[in-house]
Amino acid sequence: xxxxxxxxxxxxxxxxxxxxxxxxxxxxxxxxxxxxxxxxxxxxxxxxxxxxxxxxxxxxxxxxxxxxxxxxxxxxxxxxxxxxxxxxxxxxxxxxxxxxxxxxxxxxxxxxxxxxxxxxxxxxxxxxxxxxxxxxxxxxxxxxxxxxxxxxxxxxxxxxxxxxxxxxxxxxxxxxxxxxxxxxxxxxxxxxxxxxxxxxxxxxxxxxxxxxxxxxxxxxxxxxxxxxxxxxxxxxxxxxxxxxxxxxxxxxxxxxxxxxxxxxxxxxxxxxxxxxxxxxxxxxxxxxxxxxxxxxxxxxxxxxxxxxxxxxxxxxxxxxxxxxxxxxxxxxxxxxxxxxxxxxxxxxxxxxxxxxxxxxxxxxxxxxxxxxxxxxxxxxxxxxxxxxxxxxxxxxxxxxxxxxxxxxxxxxxxxxxxxxxxxxxxxxxxxxxxxxxxxxxxxxxxxxxxxxxxxxxxxxxxxxxxxxxxxxx
Numbered sequence: 001x002x003x004x005x006x007x008x009x010x011x012x013x014x015x016x017x018x019x020x021x022x023x024x025x026x027x028x029x030x031x032x033x034x035x036x037x038x039x040x041x042x043x044x045x046x047x048x049x050x051x052x053x054x055x056x057x058x059x060x061x062x063x064x065x066x067x068x069x070x071x072x073x074x075x076x077x078x079x080x081x082x083x084x085x086x087x088x089x090x091x092x093x094x095x096x097x098x099x100x101x102x103x104x105x106x107x108x109x110x111x112x113x114x115x116x117x118x119x120x121x122x123x124x125x126x127x128x129x130x131x132x133x134x135x136x137x138x139x140x141x142x143x144x145x146x147x148x149x150x151x152x153x154x155x156x157x158x159x160x161x162x163x164x165x166x167x168x169x170x171x172x173x174x175x176x177x178x179x180x181x182x183x184x185x186x187x188x189x190x191x192x193x194x195x196x197x198x199x200x201x202x203x204x205x206x207x208x209x210x211x212x213x214x215x216x217x218x219x220x221x222x223x224x225x226x227x228x229x230x231x232x233x234x235x236x237x238x239x240x241x242x243x244x245x246x247x248x249x250x251x252x253x254x255x256x257x258x259x260x261x262x263x264x265x266x267x268x269x270x271x272x273x274x275x276x277x278x279x280x281x282x283x284x285x286x287x288x289x290x291x292x293x294x295x296x297x298x299x300x301x302x303x304x305x306x307x308x309x310x311x312x313x314x315x316x317x318x319x320x321x322x323x324x325x326x327x328x329x330x331x332x333x334x335x336x337x338x339x340x341x342x343x344x345x346x347x348x349x350x351x352x353x354x355x356x357x358x359x360x361x362x363x364x365x366x367x368x369x370x371x372x373x374x375x376x377x378x379x380x381x382x383x384x385x386x387x388x389x390x391x392x393x394x395x396x397x398x399x400x401x402x403x404x405x406x407x408x409x410x411x412x413x414x415x416x417x418x419x420x421x422x423x424x425x426x427x428x429x430x431x432x433x434x435x436x437x438x439x440x441x442x443x444x445x446x447x448x449x450x451x452x453x454x455x456x457x458x459x460x461x462x463x464x465x466x467x468x469x470x471x472x473x
Contacts, residue, residue: 038074084217095286149351181219216241220278220281222241327371328364
């Protein structure tokens with residue numbers, strides 16, 4: 001009787017294990033399209049036969065069924081770490097590529113709307129005036145071309161200012177996302193630790209946490225470190241952003257305008273308030289675009305672009321004014337400036353044309369006679385070795401090269417991220433074909449255990465209700 005009733009328990013354990021397998025397989029199938037979901041499997045072990053004094057000496061005994069030990073999450077810490085590293089690199093490169101591409105597009109080079117074309121028109125207008133010094137139309141065309149150069153420089157400089165402000169606003173939003181994600185990871189750490197300590201299942205919570213740690217890696221290049229209690233620490237530049245159920249936060253500071261010339265900083269809000277060292281991520285990529293300009297030209301791309309606009313404006317004003325001052329205007333003035341720079345604003349935004357009509361242009365000599373030599377010399381400035389045109393062309397080429405390099409890097413790091421995710425999903429992703437096979441297997445196991453249970457039930461019915469009836473009557 002002991003072994004017979006034991007068979008009932010064995011059959012029931014088979015039913016329970018098969019039912020658990022069906023439940024987990026159903027969970028996998030239901031989440032086949034859920035982002036961040038990691039497939040799961042029932043872990044089970046066989047229960048050995050009981051060796052009691054009563055049964056000792058009998059024939060070999062079968063085990064006592066199966067034990068469901070838990071639900072395993074089929075993720076790989078190594079592959080997950082690879083995805084986070086690739087995400088940080090890709091986000092950094094993508095941020096820089098986007099910023100440089102926008103900057104390059106705003107130059108409008110080559111094209112009719114670019115500064116190069118406007119400078120060509122300006123020098124050509126001086127050439128036309130040199131041969132038609134007494135033609136008011138040629139003078140008007142020159143003034144128009146000069147104002148177009150000034151407005152083109154101002155528009156380009158203001159566009160860079162606006163882009164800088166926009167990128168800084170983006171960084172502020174990303175820092176807020178980083179702090180929010182850190183708080184959520186710390187909260188999930190606490191819930192996961194509690195669930196695991198109580199013997200529960202925290203697989204879905206771990207999936208949520210992994211998505212957040214990948215988001216942190218994309219923002220700031222963070223890495224993770226697993227702890228024995230099921231929690232993870234998130235590190236940025238070797239310093240903890242999340243430690244167990246505690247989260248730190250970072251603050252954005254430094255320059256708020258491009259004109260400030262101050263670096264944009266990221267600091268810890270707790271402790272000594274030291275600078276945050278970023279390993280990668282979109283925040284680092286954007287902050288690199290916001291860096292101040294330097295004399296070597298290796299500063300932030302936007303500040304260097306603004307400096308280039310100012311240099312071109314200053315050079316144009318200086319070179320044109322130096323030659324224009326050698327001539328005489330219609331009212332007999334010698335040494336008159338053609339361009340002026342407005343104090344208190346960037347040179348490119350403050351470049352203005354001084355003459356308002358033909359009378360303010362130096363088209364005469366000291367005797368008051370028309371003389372095209374000054375206009376001719378001004379027309380030749382565009383061909384000089386130190387012409388602003390050449391400096392502008394060098395700057396444009398540098399931006400183009402940097403943009404192409406950044407785009408190439410973004411493409412390569414994007415492919416690396418795709419490959420890392422593909423490898424991760426090869427083990428962690430749900431394969432519907434595999435899950436359907438597993439479902440059939442568990443269904444057959446359930447049916448087989450049910451038949452064993454029925455057979456044992458019939459045996460017990462015979463023993464209990466029919467044995468001893470022979471000979472009665």
